[in-house]
Structures are given as C-alpha cells and as structure tokens.
Amino acid sequence: MKTQQFVVIGLGRFGSSLAMELMDLGYEVLGVDINEEVVNDMSEHLTHAVVADATDEEVLKSLGIRNFDCGIVAIGDDIQMSILAAILLKELGVQTVVAKAISMLHGKALSKLGVDRVIFPERDMGIRVAHQLVTPNLLDYIELSKDYSIVEMTVPQCLNGKTLSEVNTRARYGCSIVALHRTEGVIVAPTAMDQLHAGDIMVIIGSNSNIDRFESEAV
Ligand code: ATP
Ligand code: ATP
Ligand code: CA
Numbered sequence: 001m002k003t004q005q006f007v008v009i010g011l012g013r014f015g016s017s018l019a020m021e022l023m024d025l026g027y028e029v030l031g032v033d034i035n036e037e038v039v040n041d042m043s044e045h046l047t048h049a050v051v052a053d054a055t056d057e058e059v060l061k062s063l064g065i066r067n068f069d070c071g072i073v074a075i076g077d078d079i080q081m082s083i084l085a086a087i088l089l090k091e092l093g094v095q096t097v098v099a100k101a102i103s104m105l106h107g108k109a110l111s112k113l114g115v116d117r118v119i120f121p122e123r124d125m126g127i128r129v130a131h132q133l134v135t136p137n138l139l140d141y142i143e144l145s146k147d148y149s150i151v152e153m154t155v156p157q158c159l160n161g162k163t164l165s166e167v168n169t170r171a172r173y174g175c176s177i178v179a180l181h182r183t184e185g186v187i188v189a190p191t192a193m194d195q196l197h198a199g200d201i202m203v204i205i206g207s208n209s210n211i212d213r214f215e216s217e218a219v
Contacts (some may be wrong), residue, residue, distance in 0.1 A: 003028050007068045009054040009085050011038045014121055015074030020045050054085040066093040073099035079106050090114050137219055147207050155200040156219050165192035173214040175206030
C-alpha cells in the first residue's frame with residue numbers, strides 16, 4: 001500500500017507539531033505556509049515545505065493538492081483564511097479534510113462546509129488538563145460516548161502485588177482492565193491471575209461513574 005500523504009496548511013505551533021509528528025510516524029508531509037521564515041524553519045523536517053497562500057486556488061492546484069489523502073487546515077487566528085483554505089481543499093478533492101477551529105462558531109462554519117473533522121485544540125486540552133488535575137493517577141482518557149470512557153491510570157502503591165481477581169475490578173466496580181503496560185512489555189486482555197505492579201499503567205474501560213468509583217475507592 002502506498003504511504004498516506006498529508007498536507008498541512010499553516011505551520012504555526014499547532015500545524016508544525018502535527019506535521020513533525022506525522023513525519024515521525026513515517027508519513028509523507030507537505031507543509032504550506034504563507035510566511036517564508038516559517039517555511040524555512042520547517043523545510044528540513046518535512047518531506048516538502050512551500051511558501052504559498054492556501055487561499056489561492058491556482059497555487060493549490062499547481063501543488064497537486066487533490067492527490068493528498070488528508071489535508072489539515074491549521075490556520076486558526078484568521079477565520080476567513082481558515083474557511084477559504086478549507087473550502088478549497090474540499091473542492092479540489094482532498095479525501096479527508098481536518099480543520100482547527102478557535103471558536104464554536106468557527107467550528108460550526110467549518111462543519112457546514114463539509115470539513116470531515118473539526119478540532120478545538122485549546123478547548124480539548126483545557127478539558128484534558130482539568131481531568132488530570134483532579135485525578136492525580138489519570139494519565140489520559142478517551143470519551144467513547146457521554147457515559148463511557150477508556151482511561152489510562154498509574155497503578156498506585158496500594159495495589160502493588162495484587163491480582164485482578166483480588167482487586168475484583170470487574171465484578172466489584174464494573175470496569176474492565178483491557179491492558180497493562182509495564183517496562184517489560186504490554187499484557188493485553190489480562191486475566192484474573194495477572195498481578196498489578198505499582199507504576200504499571202492500566203488501561204480501563206467502563207462507565208464514567210464506575211471508573212470514578214474505582215478511582216476513588218480502590219486507587
Ligand atoms: P498556532 O496557534 O498554531 O501557534 P499561530 O497563532 O502562530 O498558530 P495562526 O494565525 O493560527 O498562527 O496561523 C498558523 C500559520 O498559518 C501561520 O504560520 C501563518 O503564517 C499561516 N497562514 C495564515 N494564513 C495563511 C494562508 N492564507 N496560507 C498559508 N498559510 C497561512
Ligand atoms: P467475569 O465474569 O467478570 O469475567 P469470572 O467469574 O469469569 O469473572 P475470572 O475471570 O476468574 O472470573 O476473574 C475473577 C475476577 O477478577 C472477575 O470477577 C473480575 O472482577 C476480576 N478480573 C479478571 N480479569 C479482569 C480484567 N481484565 N479487568 C477487570 N477485572 C478483572
Ligand atoms: Ca494561534
């Protein structure tokens with residue numbers, strides 16, 4: 001299969017971080033920014049980086065934008081630019097278009113234009129950090145729906161050496177541990193006799209209320 005190709009429009013803090021991570025993950029990335037200095041700084045880190053105005057249709061065509069699998073509009077502050085770039089990527093036929101929004105209304109406009117995925121990095125990071133601040137062992141979480149989540153939590157000292165059956169997580173708290181990460185490797189789908197080690201990372205799935213209960217009573 002051919003390597004997926006990404007085009008990142010706008011190489012500010014968000015766009016450049018996203019672009020470099022995609023490179024690290026082994027994908028091809030074209031970076032586009034209107035600011036020459038920004039492009040010079042990024043050119044050695046990306047497959048290609050070009051100075052261009054992403055609201056200029058002819059320029060985008062000449063870059064072969066329609067051949068990209070995914071386009072990310074990482075222009076935030078200038079809503080007009082962001083919206084125009086998003087429309088052009090969609091119109092030129094980029095398969096998946098993702099755009100960063102700085103406000104709910106900006107996000108709504110992007111969705112109405114047919115942007116496949118709108119992200120709110122500042123809002124989402126704020127929510128994430130709030131959760132981590134009030135739940136000290138919480139490393140990360142994914143919301144599956146309003147009521148269910150997957151969370152990553154560090155195994156505290158008080159559970160060190162206990163087996164899952166001793167903690168009785170599923171029967172007692174209604175949460176399943178789907179994986180345990182430790183320095184030696186990952187145990188996927190651990191069973192009743194697997195032991196927790198302090199410092200391991202448990203990946204837990206359950207309803208939010210059950211996860212909260214497990215976290216406050218057992219952890
Ligand atoms: P971040 O919040 O990610 O740090 P920023 O605040 O530095 O970004 P933004 O205004 O969100 O800047 O824009 C991100 C980048 O998008 C900037 O480097 C800017 O030069 C670039 N940019 C703005 N308009 C265009 C455009 N029409 N075409 C291409 N790039 C653009
Ligand atoms: P279950 O029907 O919940 O799987 P079980 O009666 O089949 O339980 P075991 O699989 O032997 O019993 O596990 C005993 C107890 O250990 C379970 O009731 C559960 O509380 C806990 N347990 C085992 N594996 C896990 C896991 N991956 N995550 C959370 N708890 C577990
Ligand atoms: Ca910004």
